[in-house]
Amino acid sequence: MKIKYWGTAAAEGVPGIFCNCEVCRLARAEKGRKLRTRSQLLINDDLLVDFGPDTYTNSVKYDFNMTNLKHIIITHPHEDHLYSEELEHRLSGFACEIGTPVLVLHGSADTLETIRRVTDRIPGFKGQDRVIYDIMKPYETRAIGRYYVTPLPAEHGTATPFVYLIEEGDKSFLLLNDTGRPSYEVYQYLVKRGILLDAISFDTTYGFENVLVKYGKADHHMGLLDNVAVKGFLDMNGVSDRHTVCIATHFSHQGIDADYHKMAEHSAKYGFITSYDGLEIEV
Numbered sequence: 001m002k003i004k005y006w007g008t009a010a011a012e013g014v015p016g017i018f019c020n021c022e023v024c025r026l027a028r029a030e031k032g033r034k035l036r037t038r039s040q041l042l043i044n045d046d047l048l049v050d051f052g053p054d055t056y057t058n059s060v061k062y063d064f065n066m067t068n069l070k071h072i073i074i075t076h077p078h079e080d081h082l083y084s085e086e087l088e089h090r091l092s093g094f095a096c097e098i099g100t101p102v103l104v105l106h107g108s109a110d111t112l113e114t115i116r117r118v119t120d121r122i123p124g125f126k127g128q129d130r131v132i133y134d135i136m137k138p139y140e141t142r143a144i145g146r147y148y149v150t151p152l153p154a155e156h157g158t159a160t161p162f163v164y165l166i167e168e169g170d171k172s173f174l175l176l177n178d179t180g181r182p183s184y185e186v187y188q189y190l191v192k193r194g195i196l197l198d199a200i201s202f203d204t205t206y207g208f209e210n211v212l213v214k215y216g217k218a219d220h221h222m223g224l225l226d227n228v229a230v231k232g233f234l235d236m237n238g239v240s241d242r243h244t245v246c247i248a249t250h251f252s253h254q255g256i257d258a259d260y261h262k263m264a265e266h267s268a269k270y271g272f273i274t275s276y277d278g279l280e281i282e283v
């Protein structure tokens, strides 16, 4: 399984579109790994996770032909993960010789309803059937192309946010953003499944921080030290081990030591990889 990080930032990107803090100034000056678009990743070449405002730019940047894509799974309807208006450009009049006439969007009922509210206002959208909505329910595994995908409840504040367990053959990847520390029900599910994860992608919005200790709760996002605690708990329960590849991602420029090089140093101490736009992992 190949995991390619198209975008690795939280909502406003790095640099933040209207921000001039030190991290953002450094990102503008030095560019490279310090520049982060909004969070999104591609599994192999046929399963996209999230459809945020940088989808178009990233698809061009990474030379990916969106007309061949059949499936997108969406975590939740926050604007950094979902830009529904772009779907109008699948319609005839905008899209010619489209490779895959039907694109299936997978997500929770409220996420898909958010999309539908936008697309219902687009003239001719319903009639063309170029987008299908697949409502997923927590803990119900779906066969999507060559994958088995299980939505798990995220701790994130929207109506039904999901994180996803994605399995391909004997490979498994747990996508843990956007979310605070997972609930015990999610841990229990993973333990009962008897799964040993090959890779975990962690929400590290707060940078080098322990959100649970600092704020008394970590129910929307995490920091690296929350990630380490979650990994420790998964290790203890046999869901992950020292071979599990751990990636920290979804960074805010306002996180502690959010600058790429500082984060990379912190992450390395705990055996984590700090994501950057264009990072490719193979498990």
Ligand SMILES: [Zn+2]
Binding pocket: 010, 011, 039, 078, 080, 081, 178, 250
């Ligand atoms: Zn986000």
Ligand SMILES: [Zn+2]
Binding pocket: 015, 016, 019, 020, 021, 022, 023, 024, 025, 253, 254
């Ligand atoms: Zn900033």
Ligand SMILES: [Zn+2]
Binding pocket: 076, 078, 156, 178
């Ligand atoms: Zn969010």
